Amino acid sequence: AQSVSQHNHHVILSEAASLELGCNYSYGGTVNLFWYVQYPGQHLQLLLKYFSGDPLVKGIKGFEAEFIKSKFSFNLRKPSVQWSDTAEYFCAAGGGGGNKLTFGTGTQLKVEL
Amino acid sequence: GAVVSQHPSRVICKSGTSVKIECRSLDFQATTMFWYRQFPKQSLMLMATSNEGSKATYEQGVEKDKFLINHASLTLSTLTVTSAHPEDSSFYICSATSYSNQPQHFGDGTRLSIL
Helix, strand or coil: CCEEECCCCEEEEECCCCEEECCEEECCCCCEEEEEEECCCCCCEEEEEECCCCCEEECHHHCEEEEEHHHCEEEEEECCCCHHHCEEEEEEEECCCCCCEEECCCEEEEEEC | CCCEEEECCEEEECCCCCEEEEEEECCCCCCEEEEEEECCCCCEEEEEEEECCCCCEECCCCCCCCEEEEEEECCEEEEEECCCCHHHCEEEEEEEECCCCCCCEECCCEEEEEC
16 A cells, blocks of 8 residues: 655754655555645645656755655755745655645644744 | 635534535646545545546545535536534545646645534
């Protein structure tokens, strides 16, 4: 069965600190990977996605993620976080963009001034 | 672009009532829509996948007679929670995608509270 694990449930950082959120997946066959962000009071928004090709994926707002197949991981990174990055971050895996997704439990990030 | 509108945003109703939630793709045609349920502090759990003009595919453990899904057009899918009970109280979220290899776009969700 497919599964996605996010190791950090709550993360608190100061502005300008570096961020890395862990995501591991268990998926049979070809996998597509996503990071979504949910800002307070808003809907889920796509941060970045990996379908194939370069395993280092760059997304919006300075975020990036690296697909490491041998580790079944797709960790999200940002070199310097801002207060406005305070949100909940979800990692998701699917077998194709239009196919159903399996979500991780989410990581609540709080960035303090 | 790629806006998904979900309505209503919040519903409070009595036990035994049926509640309909609408999910609309405003600026694209959604060949596939998905319905999720999210419990507090838990992940989104897929309930069903809906393709325009065909019956929805339900995930294991989801009662199709309880959660009726209709996807009558390329821009609208509805989820009806029939004879709702307090245990159906949850946050319901829809998403839509236009092509098989495109990411899903999410609605704002509906907070359903059954008294």
